[in-house]
Amino acid sequence: MKVLVTGGAGFIGSAVARTLASRGDQVLAVDIGPPSRRLDAGLAASAKLEFATGDLTEWAQIAQLIKAFSPDAIVHCAAIVGVLNSVSAPFATMRVNVEGSLNLIEAMRLFDIRRMVHISTEEIYGPFDSDMINEDHPARPVKPYGISKYAVEQLARDYVRTYGLDIQHVRTCWVYGPGLPRPRVPKILIDAIIEKRSLHMNGGGDFRVDHIYVDDCVDGILKVLDHQDHRHDAYNIATGIAPSIGEIVATLKTLEPSADISIAEGDYEFTKGVSPVKKGALDISRARQELGYAPRFTLKAGLGAYLDWRRSNPV
Ligand SMILES: NC(=O)c1ccc[n+]([C@@H]2O[C@H](COP(=O)([O-])OP(=O)(O)OC[C@H]3O[C@@H](n4cnc5c(N)ncnc54)[C@H](O)[C@@H]3O)[C@@H](O)[C@H]2O)c1
Structure with missing residues (x-):
């Protein structure tokens, strides 16, 4: 598979990109920032892994990258991450997480890329009604981070219904x-x-x-990516x-x-x-x-x- 990984220099994105490349997929990791040390290690270890600088909020850049690479699937990890970051930067959070994701989904529609796995979060649920919740729990996010991530889920659902895209959401928890x-x-x-x-x-x-260890989180993301004909569009990936x-x-x-x-x-x-x-x-x-x-x-x-x-x- 050819897979584009957004946020490919980040904590989860770099781990996803390295794991995909090591099993033989052709991977383009895209990030606004330079490759992290952990991505650098992957770039050195595998010719299957490449890196490109790209800002999700810059439509022309994202459209160009997707058109040129023409991936079979996207694993979308780029975001402004965490409640605290989103409270200190609510405008940037909405711009990167919502508008940036919309740029990606629009580019998928235009260039006929059908598959995306979006890394969502347990924050979309808001306060848990009980000590253990499943995916049917109501979505009542309360902070800009969770609100932005739920907006992406809902925008994606609209594109899935209207244009036949295939987009799943991995709702993970505190990854370490x-x-x-x-x-x-x-x-x-x-x-x-x-x-x-x-x-x-x-x-x-x-x-x-x-709390989930990063290798288990990556394994869950890849299981969602590899599966065909999902019965659902959202999966809790946790412990x-x-x-x-x-x-x-x-x-x-x-x-x-x-x-x-x-x-x-x-x-x-x-x-x-x-x-x-x-x-x-x-x-x-x-x-x-x-x-x-x-x-x-x-x-x-x-x-x-x-x-x-x-x-x-x-x-
Ligand atoms: N780490 C966790 O505990 C956790 C929990 C739940 C969900 N998630 C989700 O997993 C994904 C990855 O999180 P992470 O922990 O690896 O965070 P991270 O901050 O390490 O990675 C995010 C990456 O996105 C990049 N990015 C930010 N703005 C961008 C832009 N405009 N254009 C392109 N790239 C941009 C950053 O440079 C960074 O490398 C996020 O979507 C996050 O919401 C993470």
Whole structure:
């Protein structure tokens, strides 16, 4: 397959691009920023992987790239990511996530590219009604990030109905592992361990959210990409388990007993005054049954793999 990966220099996009190239697909990774170290490693390892600079919000650039490469499918990972980033930059979030995605979908229509897998998020659900939710949970996003991602889902559905495109949405959760760019759990804890710093968080220990190791997330994305004749257009790709942040701290301490980290009980705040909504686990039965998706990394195995990577990548 020829696959165009947007956000190909990013955390998930670079992992998707490298994995596709290593199994023999021809991949064009597109990003507004330069190739990251992890994408560079993939570019050096495989002639099947190429990189092009491109800004999703620049229609002419995106149309030209898609026309010239003519992919069989697109994996759309580029975005302004995260609640906090979207709160600090709401206009840019809408422009990149909504208008940028629309540019991509319009180019698909014009140049007859039928398949896209869009990386969506659990934020589209808004506050969870229960501790575990499936894809039928109402979409009530509350922050610009989740609102922008749900807008993309709905725009895509319109294009699917009207023009016969084939677009699926991967609703993933808190992805972690090598290269995680955002200063949140578990990165901040692992950074403190590697740098031999003390980190004592004064709240948030009770907050529960599904955490998925990046390799499992990539595996789920590829399972959605490879499947034909989907019965649904949205799949939770997660683990089905929502550890508390207190449990993550405790697991890290069993992996590295000298770690000087702790967390107090209570609710979590991204930053002062910005808290996540109630979350929990994402039910992965649909992906399990229809796609054969099964996460391989337990929390302990994923945190251990991330720690090992950080030990050999100290900066
Ligand atoms: N990491 C997570 O925990 C998580 C959770 C749920 C969903 N997602 C989704 O997964 C996708 C990838 O996230 P990530 O964690 O790899 O984030 P990331 O920030 O590492 O990657 C996003 C990439 O998009 C690129 N980008 C931003 N604006 C662009 C533009 N105008 N044109 C072209 N490229 C642009 C960035 O340069 C970056 O490399 C996103 O769509 C995100 O919403 C991520």
